[in-house]
Amino acid sequence: MTYQSGFVNIIGNPNVGKSTLMNELVGEKLSIITSKAQTTRHRILGIVNGENFQIVFSDTPGIVKPVYKLHDSMMRLVRTAFTDADIILYVTDVVETYDKNNHFLEKLKKSRVPVIVAINKTDLSTREALELRAAEWKTLVPKAATVAVSALYRQNLTLLFDLILEKLPEGPVYYPDDSLTDKPERFFVTEIVREKIFRNYRKEIPYSCEVVIDTFREAEDMIRINAIIYVIRESQKGILIGHQGEMLKKTGIQSRTDIEKFLGKKVYLGLQVKVATDWRNNEKLLKRFGY
Ligand code: GDP
Ligand code: MG
DSSP states (O other): OOOEEEEEEEEESTTSSHHHHHHHHHTSOOSOOOSSSSOOOSOEEEEEEOSSEEEEEEEOOOOOOOOSHHHHHHHHHHHHHHHSOSEEEEEEESSSOGGGGHHHHHHHHHOSSOEEEEEEOGGGSOHHHHHHHHHHHHHHSTTSEEEEOBTTTTBSHHHHHHHHHHHOOBOOOSSOTTOSOSSOHHHHHHHHHHHHHHHHSOTTHHHHOEEEEEEEEEOSSEEEEEEEEEESSHHHHHHHHOGGGHHHHHHHHHHHHHHHHHHTSEEEEEEEEEEOTTGGGOHHHHHHTTO
């Protein structure tokens, strides 16, 4: 019996639904999802193990023009994703026009590994518009297989999954066959808190925050976690905490609920806000934060 395995790297512009698609394909909420661009900052693996295959999905940050040093790190991840893939799953949606992808078309055309273009959010489109868009992509990247999906409504995901299996190379497993991801539990805890921050605060606040685990203690029936939210300046501290601590409390409760779901255990979550001046441009801090 042959065994298939490989990396399926998910690439595309911000907000097209890359993280949603990976979570749905993996069947687990690993990557955080918000309606804002540039939520995903790390490379997140989601592993699907089958009887005779292992698919390692890799979710990457959306493609952005670097403004901060943090973005340099994010774009490095995107470049790597183009080079170490066994299959490139390029995600676009029915809303964005193809000229938004100009930058990457050459790379997609020249790709030595199979490219699948997933046109996401079909639920927002009509059949006619979709056919036009699919034809457009066929002309742009003739070698690619094009599939229209709705990650949110799980439309055509089986079709996409089968297409991936069809193109997956033969090879041995990369990770133990019960792995779901490569990152430790505590990483996902910080990501869950970041997701709530993205949802609860406006403008530049979410982009200024980084979440770090201070302590993580597992007891018999409960996990006690203390996390620190770093902001870039003093004035943001008050905004995060909110009037009489209401905002931070809300963020904490929402986070804890999701962390309990993810870890399958009761959780105590303590949140503290601190200032790490301009951490997005500070090499040392970026390193410490895992970028
Ligand atoms: P990413 O930046 O590419 O990772 O995009 P996300 O997965 O974070 O999703 C961005 C936004 O698009 C979120 O508000 C999602 O709920 C939404 N979204 C994702 N997939 C679909 C879809 O199939 N249909 C619709 N209508 N919205 C979607
Ligand atoms: Mg994302």
